[in-house]
Amino acid sequence: MTPGSTDDPSQLLDVLAGEYVLGTLSAEQRAAVLARLDREPDLRAAVDRWEARLLELTTLAEPQRPSTRLWRRIDRSISEQARQVHPTSRWWKRLGLWQGVSAAGLAATVLLSLALLTTRPATTHYLVVLVAPTDQVPGWVVQASDARTIALIPLGRDQVPEGMTLQFWTKGEQWQAPVSLGLVKPGEQYRVPLRDLPPLEPNQLFELTLEKAGGSPTGRPTGPVKFIGRSVKVI
Amino acid sequence: MNSSVTPFDFQGCLAACARGDRSALQALYDHEGSRLLGVVRRIVRDDAMAEDIVHDAFIRIWTRATSFDATRGSARGWIYSINRHLALNAVRDSRQETTLDDADIVTLVGEFDEGAIWSGSAKIYRCLEQLQPAPQRCVLHAYVDGCSHAEIASLMGAPLGTVKAWIKRSLEALRECMT
Incomplete structure (x- = not known):
């Protein structure tokens, strides 16, 4: 119907991104685009560009004064979340259960998670691809095939300046701040027990930041984000 | 309704939110809340x-x-x-396609045709002006009013x-115009 040009895949991707930002896609199409954003840097970059291009059109909507209740509701919801984030004794108990599971079995689960996907559908598996925020190039994969250990697997070998180190962080949707998972050597696989954290959840943030040797002095990320991604549940 | 906005440090505000500074979120709400609510x-x-x-x-955001x-x-x-995507998700999930009450659409046709709204200095307005009136209205009904194709x-x-x-052609033209 449209003359010329639109058969080009990059053109199609760009129109899809544009329609996503415009808002004309159906609920299913929107969900499909959203699911692709984390793993398709080109699509994400196209969406980002459309967000920037169209942003000023938001000024066409007449401002509307919120009811006096709205801020109080927001404030209350945040307070409630803050309480939930702190681990309670309940999940320490659950941890005790996890500890009953054989360590050898866990290691095998981590190594063979993909193979086990089909044979143990009851376990939740997570996968995260960490990409460089600047060029969206994947650098690491985080793989978790049980709720208490994750493996960080390098896809290449990053250059880290002398006196600096990569630090690994994670943050669940409802957490106040990221938590350090330790220091990572470029090009080397790294395994982390998640014993002090709540179980993994979908859309959990993982990132590697560049910090001074020895790690962030503040306990929070201070350096630039080198790689970032969110967990997706693998069925 | 455009311009004359006091400069607000959005990025600094997000950085403060990331540090757990709740007053930063409130400042954002006080500054931008009614505009965001208007868009939604x-x-x-x-x-x-x-x-x-x-x-x-x-x-x-927090x-x-x-x-x-x-x-x-x-x-x-x-x-x-x-804000926009949460709003779009909500209407795409719940709103029945084609059940569109014209009264809901704030006499958009006239409003969008008034030259006054193009006073915005942003490049997007200059590029929109280059579209034919019908495709131009499609873009605005979609982005501003959250209308689906069918609506x-x-x-x-x-x-x-x-x-x-x-819409497809408008997107191509806008992209061309804005690069």
Whole structure:
């Protein structure tokens, strides 16, 4: 119907991104685009560009004064979340259960998670691809095939300046701040027990930041984000 | 309703939220809340639903402030896109296609044709002006009013396929114009 040009895949991707930002896609199409954003840097970059291009059109909507209740509701919801984030004794108990599971079995689960996907559908598996925020190039994969250990697997070998180190962080949707998972050597696989954290959840943030040797002095990320991604549940 | 906005440090505000500074979120709400609510209200066309969505959006801004990445776009854009996409998700999930009440659409035709709204200095307005009136209205009904293809078609009395083609071509033209 449209003359010329639109058969080009990059053109199609760009129109899809544009329609996503415009808002004309159906609920299913929107969900499909959203699911692709984390793993398709080109699509994400196209969406980002459309967000920037169209942003000023938001000024066409007449401002509307919120009811006096709205801020109080927001404030209350945040307070409630803050309480939930702190681990309670309940999940320490659950941890005790996890500890009953054989360590050898866990290691095998981590190594063979993909193979086990089909044979143990009851376990939740997570996968995260960490990409460089600047060029969206994947650098690491985080793989978790049980709720208490994750493996960080390098896809290449990053250059880290002398006196600096990569630090690994994670943050669940409802957490106040990221938590350090330790220091990572470029090009080397790294395994982390998640014993002090709540179980993994979908859309959990993982990132590697560049910090001074020895790690962030503040306990929070201070350096630039080198790689970032969110967990997706693998069925 | 455009311009004359006192400079507000959106990026600094997100950084403060990421550090857990709740007064920064409140400052954002005080500064931008009514504009965000206006954008969301226009899309969902319901006061209570609009406030629910802005509530959810602020929670999301708070919990995800640490993941804001300035290399991907502006902090202000990030905040607006969270609000808009929550609103769009809500209407696409719940609103029946084609059940469009013309009274809901705030006499858009006249409003969008007034030269006054183009006084915005942003490049997007100059590029929109170069589109034909019908494709131009499609873009605005979609972005500003949150209309689906089918809703735009019924609003404009045009076949669905034509509307889809107008939008596709408009996007191509806008991209060309804005690069």
